[in-house]
Amino acid sequence: MSTGRRLGSELLKGTTPLLVxxxxxxxxxxxxxxxQRIRERSGGAFAPSEGSLYPALHALEAEGALEATWRPSDxxxxxxxxxxxxxxxGLLAARERxxxxxxxxxxxxxxxxxxx
Amino acid sequence: MTDRPVAxxxxxxxxxxxxxPAELRADVLAELADHVADSIAALEAEGLDRDRAExxxxxxLGRPEALAQDLIRAHQTRRRLFAGIGGGVYxxxxxxxxxxxFGFSFATIATIVALAVGALLQSAFGVQVALQTSDQAVNxxxxxxxxxxxxxxxxxxxxxxxxxxxxxxxxxxxRWWALLGTTLLALWVLVGLxxxxxxxxxxxxxxxxxxxxxxxxxxxxxxxxxVRGVHVVAALAVVLVPVxxxxxxxTHGAPSPVVIESGGALPNGxxxxxxxxxxxxxxxxxxxxxxxxxxxxxxxxxxASPASAIDAGGWRDLRFEAWVTRSVGTEPVVVAVLDTxxxxxxxxxxxxxxxxxxxxxxxxxxxxxxxxxxIFFTGVAPDGxxxxxxxxxxxxxxxxxxxxxxxxxxxxx
Numbered sequence: 001m002s003t004g005r006r007l008g009s010e011l012l013k014g015t016t017p018l019l020v021x022x023x024x025x026x027x028x029x030x031x032x033x034x035x036q037r038i039r040e041r042s043g044g045a046f047a048p049s050e051g052s053l054y055p056a057l058h059a060l061e062a063e064g065a066l067e068a069t070w071r072p073s074d075x076x077x078x079x080x081x082x083x084x085x086x087x088x089x090g091l092l093a094a095r096e097r098x099x100x101x102x103x104x105x106x107x108x109x110x111x112x113x114x115x116x
Numbered sequence: 117m118t119d120r121p122v123a124x125x126x127x128x129x130x131x132x133x134x135x136x137p138a139e140l141r142a143d144v145l146a147e148l149a150d151h152v153a154d155s156i157a158a159l160e161a162e163g164l165d166r167d168r169a170e171x172x173x174x175x176x177l178g179r180p181e182a183l184a185q186d187l188i189r190a191h192q193t194r195r196r197l198f199a200g201i202g203g204g205v206y207x208x209x210x211x212x213x214x215x216x217x218f219g220f221s222f223a224t225i226a227t228i229v230a231l232a233v234g235a236l237l238q239s240a241f242g243v244q245v246a247l248q249t250s251d252q253a254v255n256x257x258x259x260x261x262x263x264x265x266x267x268x269x270x271x272x273x274x275x276x277x278x279x280x281x282x283x284x285x286x287x288x289x290x291r292w293w294a295l296l297g298t299t300l301l302a303l304w305v306l307v308g309l310x311x312x313x314x315x316x317x318x319x320x321x322x323x324x325x326x327x328x329x330x331x332x333x334x335x336x337x338x339x340x341x342x343v344r345g346v347h348v349v350a351a352l353a354v355v356l357v358p359v360x361x362x363x364x365x366x367t368h369g370a371p372s373p374v375v376i377e378s379g380g381a382l383p384n385g386x387x388x389x390x391x392x393x394x395x396x397x398x399x400x401x402x403x404x405x406x407x408x409x410x411x412x413x414x415x416x417x418x419x420a421s422p423a424s425a426i427d428a429g430g431w432r433d434l435r436f437e438a439w440v441t442r443s444v445g446t447e448p449v450v451v452a453v454l455d456t457x458x459x460x461x462x463x464x465x466x467x468x469x470x471x472x473x474x475x476x477x478x479x480x481x482x483x484x485x486x487x488x489x490x491i492f493f494t495g496v497a498p499d500g501x502x503x504x505x506x507x508x509x510x511x512x513x514x515x516x517x518x519x520x521x522x523x524x525x526x527x528x529x
Contacts, residue, residue: 031147032154050155051178054148055186062193070143080147 016056018099021065021084021092030079031057057082065091123152126174133184135285136191138337144187152177191283200282204293207277208270215266222265223258252312252514259311260320264327271297271331286337294332301325305519312514313522314485321519387444390454391504394439394461394492398503400429408491408509414481414516420493420506421473431495431505436476437461440528441488441510452488452510462486462528467493480513484525488512 023029023037034057035050060066065088073079084092127149134141152173159169177183237243275293279286302325309321391397408418418436420426426434439461441452462483467474474493480486492507515522 030150032151032158035151035155036158050151050176051183052186054144054151054183055190057190058144058187059190059193062190062196077150079150080143 015099016052017060018092018095020053020056020060021088021095024066024082024084025089025092028081028083030073030081034082060088060091063087063091122170123149123156123174126177126180127152129180130184130187133181134187135288136188136283137279137285140191140283148177148183196282197284200278200280200284200289203281204274204278204289208274208297211269211273212266215269216262219262219265223262251314252516253314253317256311256313256317257320260317260324263321263324267297267301267324267328268331271328272336275332275336290332290336294329297328297332298325301328307518307520310516310518310521312481312516313519314515318519318522387451387453389508390456391492391508393454393456393459394437394507395494395502395504398429398431398495398497398505400425400505408511411477414479416478416480416491416511416513417475418478418491418493418509419473419475420467423469423472423474426474426495426505430498433502434467434474434493434495434505436465436467436478436507437492437494438463438478438480438489439492441490443488452490454490458529460529461492462489467495481516482521482525483513484515484522484527486513486515486528 019038019042020034023034023041026037029037031054035053038053057066057068061068061082065085066082067085068080068082070078070080127145130148131141131145134144136144152170155173155176156166156169159172160166164172271293274297275286275290278284278293279289282289305321305324311317311321313321408416411417420434420436440455440458442455443450444453445451463478463480465476465478467476469475476491476493478491480489488510489512490508490510493505494502494507495505496502515525517525
């Protein structure tokens with residue numbers, strides 16, 4: 001799926017932790033894989049967000065939402081794999097509720113986008 | 117990892133703006149380098165040439181300065197800063213205790229070595245080495261040197277623990293720890309640490325804050341040697357066993373410790389005590405000033421009685437005087453006599469009547485440079501001259517207080 005559009009970097013920055021947590025919920029991943037998953041699932045709309053990916057990963061790790069371990073990868077060099085913690089799962093659930101509420105409120109003003 | 121110049125420059129720019137502990141920074145850069153390599157490989161697989169793939173990868177990461185700034189914010193949080201401060205204080209406390217234990221262990225070994233060498237010199241060459249002292253300030257100096265160890269180790273532990281926990285670079289934290297720790301220790305030494313003092317002990321104590329600063333700043337980025345229990349046991353065995361064996365060997369059959377006495381007769385009779393410096397002896401002598409005892413607050417108290425007989429003689433301006441003495445004679449019989457270079461008492465307290473006696477309380481421990489002393493009970497007779505009514509009891513005191521007390525205390529003239 002491709003949106004054919006790229007979202008504003010400020011909007012993306014605020015949602016990066018939610019996207020990261022949601023992607024890692026699927027299993028242990030390393031940085032580039034996380035970026036790829038986000039890119040694929042957003043249809044390229046979140047492409048410019050890679051610069052904010054690692055700061056977000058490290059901040060979530062500092063919060064205790066993620067656990068990171070260095071392990072050899074299937075393809076050679078060791079990589080840093082991230083895993084969702086129990087605290088991270090709780091945080092993700094809270095962020096999802098916030099996001100749903102946010103979308104609902106903004107939707108009342110902005111309306112539903114029309115298909116073009 | 118990528119070895120392309122552009123990507124390498126990008127990563128070098130990030131590295132230069134990433135003030136994190138070296139190990140952590142290496143991890144972060146390795147992770148970024150992996151990302152760059154993966155991204156370039158993926159874009160090349162999509163059909164881009166190497167240069168375009170590299171440029172696209174770096175463009176997606178954004179400006180290296182901004183990335184570094186965001187990474188710093190992610191790592192150097194306020195919570196980690198507080199954790200670093202707490203961890204540093206905790207580590208410093210533990211290292212201080214370790215330093216004190218090791219310091220006293222080494223001080224004990226050094227003392228045994230000194231005693232062994234002294235005994236060896238005495239038994240082999242007849243050389244008398246004075247290894248015993250009644251000056252409590254020597255213990256302060258030893259404690260001060262032990263505290264150098266403790267302060268040095270505490271500073272290193274504090275800097276390293278806080279750097280690890282707060283994720284800040286060691287040099288940055290070392291400066292703060294040096295400033296803060298040195299200031300606090302200087303205040304503690306100056307106004308908080310009450311100990312027996314003499315000039316060497318004051319110098320040793322004043323060096324404690326500098327030992328902390330040295331611990332925080334000197335070679336702090338170099339990893340210290342990894343000391344394991346086996347190393348400690350081996351070191352103690354190598355040092356302690358021969359030293360104890362040597363000490364036991366040379367002290368076996370050594371002469372008994374020298375007894376230093378104050379008072380008593382010299383073989384050629386009593387020396388001149390020079391009591392005339394204090395004043396003429398009154399015809400009626402009170403037994404005051406001959407004995408003394410310590411008070412609970414560190415003072416020296418003496419008395420004279422019976423007060424009624426003293427009062428009946430018309431004496432006025434009654435007081436106790438403390439005079440500096442010096443030792444004469446040869447061991448084992450040494451006698452304390454008045455030091456005639458002092459023409460006045462170094463301390464005077466009024467005699468306070470309590471029941472049928474007069475009391476006087478001195479605080480010799482508050483006089484800088486105090487040493488051996490002798491107390492006299494004096495008074496002014498009806499003829500207007502001051503006489504010696506009694507006394508002659510003596511002892512030895514050491515200044516006790518903080519360094520500030522030492523600096524502001526009255527000195528023995």
